Amino acid sequence: MSSPPPPPDPLFRAIEFLRSAPEPGWNAIAGRVISSIRSTARTGGHPLVAQTPPGMGGRGRLFVSDHVLRSTLAVELRQRYLCAPTRITFDMDDESKTLRGVTIELTGSYGTDLRQLAxxxxxxxxxxxxxxxxxxxxxxxxxxxxxxxxxxxPLGA
Known part of the structure; x- marks a missing residue:
């Protein structure tokens, strides 16, 4: 005959209880908080026309948001170089949805050849x-x- 399992550790029971118990008052405000977060998420992005890859032609046009371009560029710059992009802006043609220019502001590291970095x-x-x-x-x-x-x-500064 097997013995019954030992009672759960009191600390484990407390952790489980706290995880399952909502924060006091959370139920009353949860809907408003979640709605607010969703409404403040990246809105107002500007579409940039992208060329359809060869062999992938179809009906319609492909657009990429300036948010996607900005975040991809920032990640790439941080990974490749000892710098921290602080601002990336685009000059766009609103009518044709094309990119005309890019302006990047960054923090560099002392001792870096800044002209070469640029x-x-x-x-x-x-x-x-x-x-x-x-x-x-x-x-x-x-x-x-x-x-x-x-x-x-600069990323650690």
């Missing part, structure tokens, strides 16, 4: 735009401005 960032920006939109940045520039320099990793 050149690398311009090239990477053009690559990211080409990957996402299948096009180049129109006739406009890719402007890079270093707004601050810190010692060490």
């Amino acid at each position: 050149d690398h960032i311009r090239v990477t920006t053009l690559d990211v735009v080409a990957d996402l939109l299948g096009q180049t940045v129109g006739q406009g520039p890719v402007d890079v401005t270093v707004t601050d320099v810190v010692t060490g990793d």
Whole structure:
């Protein structure tokens, strides 16, 4: 005959109880909080026309939000270079939904050759735009401005 299982640990029971018990008053405000969060999520993005990949033609056009381009570019720059992009803006043609130029502001690291960093960032920006939109940045520039320099990793500053 087997013995009954030992009683649950008191700390374990307390943890389980707290996980299952809602915060006092949460039920009354949960709907409003969730609705507010959903309504403040990235709205108002601007579509940029993207070229359909070869062999994938179909009816309609493909657009990529400027939010997608901005976040992809920021991640790529942070991963490749010792810098922290602080602002990325786009010059867009509202009528044709095309990209005319890019402006990037960033924090660099003390001791970095900032002109070389800016050149690398311009090239990477053009690559990211080409990957996402299948096009180049129109006739406009890719402007890079270093707004601050810190010692060490700018992402940790």
